[in-house]
Amino acid sequence: MHLLPLPAFTDNYVWMLHDGHQAWVVDPGDAAPVAAALDSLGLQLAGILVTHHHPDHVGGIDALRERLAATGGRVHGPSGERIPEPVERHVEGDTIDVLGRRFEVLEVPGHTAGHIAYFERDATAHPLLFCGDTLFSAGCGRLFEGTAAQMEASLARLGALPADTRVCCTHEYTLSNLRFAAAVEPSNRERADYTARCEARRAGGEPTLPSTIGLERAVNPFLRCTEPPVIEAARSQGARSDDAVDVFAALRSWKDRFR
Secondary structure, three states: OEEEEEEEOOOEEEEEEEOOOEEEEEOOOOHHHHHHHHHHHOOEEEEEEOOOOOHHHHOOHHHHHHHHHHHOOEEEEEOOOOOOOOOEEEOOOOEEEEOOEEEEEEEOOOOOOOOEEEEEOOOOOOOEEEEEOOEEOOEEOOOOOOOHHHHHHHHHHHHOOOOOOEEEEOEOOHHHHHHHHHHHOOOOHHHHHHHHHHHHHHHOOOOOOOEEHHHHHHHOHHHOOOOHHHHHHHHHOOOOOOOHHHHHHHHHHHHHHOO
């Protein structure tokens, strides 16, 4: 099985899984890089997974439907969001077979009200998570429709997944997120080491992703809301208490205005 991040727009990734014959893609906001990859690799499009309704995640779906029709493939998405029809709707606990692998649907509201993620727990390989805009490397999505409590719970849930889970988020925001993480926890050595690795990868034209859940637990301030240095930093930015939701809300507000 091959996992590819296909660059789209200025900083998006459309994730592609393929077995050398058929491919699935995740959040195709732009059809062009998907079509180019399918043609260059000689693949058929067997399915599409969608995490939420924002245009940079669904804008390419209709242009890919003819390729889907050739394989009888379907678009899969969240039950309560505005995804271009036809789409097979999913809720918490549903499973989807993707090239012989079973992905479980996780409801992770916060960025949008109905945001979902897709998680594959494979005993023979590292688990795989397609998390859309809920969890970024060293960061998280903005609260466009959900609450701080929802997003903190969603992130805590993802943070509890196995440490070797590959984190496939959909934006190349890692270096900017790490600059914020440095302001929150300047003494975090793992964050500093990770920053150096990511800078080298970007200088070489490579993506920083996928990350892993274990790495995110160590460097991502939004997964570290119970750590004393993060609490202290959040308190300095107006957190009302040491409660994880209050800490998260203060961090998210700080990140929104951080430059």
